[in-house]
Amino acid sequence: MTAGFFDAADDLEQAARHCRALETAIGALRAHHLPLLTGWGEALAGLLPAGCRLLAAGNGGSAAQAQHLTAELVGRYRGERAAYSAISLHAETSSLTAIGNDYGFEEVFARQVEAHGSAGDVLVLLSTSGRSPNLLAAADTARSLGLGVWAMTGPAPNPLAERADEALAVEAPESATVQEVHLAALHMVCEAFDAALDRRQDADDPVAAPDHDLPRLPGGTR
Secondary structure (H helix, E strand, O other): OOHHHHHHHHHHHHHHHHHHHHHHHHHHHHHHOHHHHHHHHHHHHHHHHHOOOEEEEEOOHHHHHHHHHHHHHHOOOOOOOOOOOEEEHHHOHHHHHHHHHHHOHHHOOHHHHHHHOOOOOEEEEEEOOOOOHHHHHHHHHHHHHOOEEEEEEOOOOOHHHHHOOEEEEOOOOOHHHHHHHHHHHHHHHHHHHHHHHHHHHHHOOOOOOOOOOOOOOHHHOO
């Protein structure tokens, strides 16, 4: 047998391990976290049509995930519906580089939260480690301004999950697996958001914040 054969076999086993890790993580998501994700979607269905805004941020691959979320809200997930205000802070390249140059990389998101965020808005932060200083600073600023903070992270405990009002902490050993689960979770939030909007339209309910306690804002308001 050739060395190439063994290399191919090793590659196949690595791919199989990747699949098994993802299956385990998705199974845990299904077993433990679906109420959290559908609750986020339902909460957004009350907040965004009432004029609130979603801000999102991440670094690297998590930045791409955050931008995926905002694109689904400004555009659409599946069916036709109104556009809603959602901004990916890492995509504001001129602001990002100016703030990083003048204030340091740790402040690139926090200062944008200060500029764009208002009480009642929601900040969604994604991080596989849960330890990125610029996301921790953004969470602190958001809480001080009365925004709700939701986090998607890797394994808990981690500082970002602890700073957030609510957090999805994915128990997976590899960053790639965490990001893959985050993407599935974001799609579930979007599905719940669209479903909640449809229910409101069918019932001809006035737009109002839902009974669900997300996001929790300082002073008991939301």
